[in-house]
Amino acid sequence: MGLALVALGSAWLSLWGIADGVRSEYYAAVARSMSMSWHNLLYGAMDPTGVVSIDKVPGSFWWMALSVRLFGMHTWAVLLPSGIATVITTATVAITTRRWLGDAAGLTAGAVFALTPIVAAVARSNQPHVVFVCLLAIAVDRAVVAVQQGSRRTLIIAGLWIAAAFQSYMLAAWAIWPAVIVAWLVAAPLPRRRRVLDLLAAGVLSGLASLWWIALVTLTPAGARPWVGGTDHNSAIEMVFGYNGFGRFGHGATTVPGAAFRGFVPPFGGPVGWGRLFNAQMGGQVAWLLPAAMIGAVLVLLGLRRMPRHAQGPAILTLGWFATFVAIDSLSAGVHQFYAAALAPAMGALVAAGIDLARRRPRRTGTPLLIGLLAVTAATALLLAARMPGYLPWVPWVQLALAALVAGLLLGRAGRRALPALLVVALLLTPAAWAADAMHHPNAMNPVAGPNDGGSPTRKHGSTGDVIVTGAEARQLVRWLRPRTVGARFRLATLDGITASPFITTTGAAVLPIGGFDGTDPVPTLARVQAWVASGDLRYVLAGPGAVGTQIGPRDRVIRTWLRTHCAPVQDAPVAGLLHCGRG
Numbered sequence: 001m002g003l004a005l006v007a008l009g010s011a012w013l014s015l016w017g018i019a020d021g022v023r024s025e026y027y028a029a030v031a032r033s034m035s036m037s038w039h040n041l042l043y044g045a046m047d048p049t050g051v052v053s054i055d056k057v058p059g060s061f062w063w064m065a066l067s068v069r070l071f072g073m074h075t076w077a078v079l080l081p082s083g084i085a086t087v088i089t090t091a092t093v094a095i096t097t098r099r100w101l102g103d104a105a106g107l108t109a110g111a112v113f114a115l116t117p118i119v120a121a122v123a124r125s126n127q128p129h130v131v132f133v134c135l136l137a138i139a140v141d142r143a144v145v146a147v148q149q150g151s152r153r154t155l156i157i158a159g160l161w162i163a164a165a166f167q168s169y170m171l172a173a174w175a176i177w178p179a180v181i182v183a184w185l186v187a188a189p190l191p192r193r194r195r196v197l198d199l200l201a202a203g204v205l206s207g208l209a210s211l212w213w214i215a216l217v218t219l220t221p222a223g224a225r226p227w228v229g230g231t232d233h234n235s236a237i238e239m240v241f242g243y244n245g246f247g248r249f250g251h252g253a254t255t256v257p258g259a260a261f262r263g264f265v266p267p268f269g270g271p272v273g274w275g276r277l278f279n280a281q282m283g284g285q286v287a288w289l290l291p292a293a294m295i296g297a298v299l300v301l302l303g304l305r306r307m308p309r310h311a312q313g314p315a316i317l318t319l320g321w322f323a324t325f326v327a328i329d330s331l332s333a334g335v336h337q338f339y340a341a342a343l344a345p346a347m348g349a350l351v352a353a354g355i356d357l358a359r360r361r362p363r364r365t366g367t368p369l370l371i372g373l374l375a376v377t378a379a380t381a382l383l384l385a386a387r388m389p390g391y392l393p394w395v396p397w398v399q400l401a402l403a404a405l406v407a408g409l410l411l412g413r414a415g416r417r418a419l420p421a422l423l424v425v426a427l428l429l430t431p432a433a434w435a436a437d438a439m440h441h442p443n444a445m446n447p448v449a450g451p452n453d454g455g456s457p458t459r460k461h462g463s464t465g466d467v468i469v470t471g472a473e474a475r476q477l478v479r480w481l482r483p484r485t486v487g488a489r490f491r492l493a494t495l496d497g498i499t500a501s502p503f504i505t506t507t508g509a510a511v512l513p514i515g516g517f518d519g520t521d522p523v524p525t526l527a528r529v530q531a532w533v534a535s536g537d538l539r540y541v542l543a544g545p546g547a548v549g550t551q552i553g554p555r556d557r558v559i560r561t562w563l564r565t566h567c568a569p570v571q572d573a574p575v576a577g578l579l580h581c582g583r584g
Contacts, residue, residue, distance in 0.1 A: 014083035029501035034065035055230030059167030060128030086123035112348030117449030118285035120435035125444035132169035147313030159206030179320020187313030227523035269335035296354025322346035489537035
């Protein structure tokens with residue numbers, strides 16, 4: 001019953017009102033393009049004709065694309081997979097924690113995850129990170145069962161779930177392997193040699209299952225698939241291990257390609273450093289219960305040797321997950337706030353562990369620990385809220401009063417075992433208020449909770465921040481172009497994928513995004529553009545004010561210069577900046 005209530009609460013936060021939600025138009029365009037053919041789905045094509053792919057492994061987008069294929073192109077259809085994935089993650093976190101700490105701790109962990117503000121915010125977006133967190137949580141649950149049972153088969157299954165998470169967010173999925181390895185080697189009830197051999201088998205199969213898409217793209221002739229987005233050399237290896245992998249640690253940038261193009265510089269996670277999770281950008285998203293989780297981590301470490309064997313493996317796994325993603329979120333360059341959602345499951349488990357272990361201690365030590373958890377959490381809430389004095393200012397003070405009430409009850413005759421539900425409420429009140437309020441101002445481009453709008457400018461027609469042309473303008477222009485592009489391969493070309501997005505989402509038209517996402521990918525070449533213009537396959541290009549990428553190099557300027565030199569402005573077009581190329 002308790003698990004059902006926690007899952008229902010998560011469903012309300014994640015799914016209620018998504019028909020009126022907002023979406024990243026670029027990612028919605030990817031979903032629609034992928035939904036239009038199985039070839040596009042497999043290779044993660046960004047555009048309907050499959051010229052260039054998304055700059056990520058497309059696993060997370062498969063679910064969005066299948067939802068669009070099944071239900072049609074609606075905002076709710078694009079957002080639905082994220083909401084469902086968040087509910088599944090909430091239930092999984094609760095079940096996993098219950099396996100080693102019991103029912104009450106499991107419900108607490110699930111509630112902490114669901115009510116972490118950044119989780120509630122990203123759950124109502126079409127960001128691929130949501131599916132990744134869900135798959136990672138399932139992988140950890142299987143790893144917990146494998147360690148408890150000493151089951152090679154279940155360990156292999158856990159490795160395959162990690163591989164599925166890799167298809168969604170690449171190298172970040174492998175970050176959980178060190179925790180799995182240590183937990184298995186220390187706590188699996190098997191002879192040492194068997195533990196090592198089973199681990200090698202699971203690791204090899206997980207690696208092969210992780211890399212199959214990269215191998216497929218690498219072995220497919222370049223002419224038979226889209227150009228790999230985000231790369232200079234059309235290489236899936238470069239995209240995964242360079243652009244989206246070790247390149248994230250190579251500089252201190254806090255912006256991303258396309259930021260200046262859209263007229264703002266996103267705040268994202270702020271400067272690299274160990275204090276990042278408490279800074280102005282990240283603190284309100286995830287830090288409310290981080291001190292409580294750290295206290296829980298210390299209690300788990302101190303009690304690890306005395307734990308029953310079935311609890312040691314999950315404890316090690318949870319500690320490893322927490323430490324790993326604290327490091328990733330603190331030290332990676334260019335982190336979005338919503339990356340911290342991958343930290344929330346382990347944080348929830350450690351908060352629950354801290355409460356559970358404190359309640360099991362003798363009264364003289366357990367009660368001060370519980371009061372300490374209340375005090376540090378209430379103080380954190382006041383400090384974080386002080387940065388935003390106009391946003392829900394009364395909630396931290398109510399939390400402080402409630403914490404004082406619970407502390408008094410713990411010190412009195414009620415004892416530390418009384419009022420466990422009230423204790424959890426006293427810890428969760430402020431983040432819960434932020435999480436609930438995130439429903440009222442969704443942002444799918446850089447989703448955040450609280451007063452920060454994620455750096456997004458005005459919202460247009462169900463999108464946030466990444467729209468140059470509105471949906472109505474896109475439909476009008478496509479209607480105008482239809483009789484003028486009969487027999488052409490492309491209805492229109494744009495100078496980047498951002499500008500192409502509303503045309504694809506609203507009409508499904510064959511729009512060519514020259515240069516991929518932000519116009520910097522070297523595809524198509526100038527020779528290919530010239531050939532398409534000469535053959536009549538490309539007749540119109542939208543190259544007006546604003547429709548220009550941000551990081552334009554010499555190679556990109558060549559195509560833009562040629563288009564503006566050899567194509568004539570169209571005066572009577574319904575959208576400004578349209579160029580007519582060729583004679584057709």
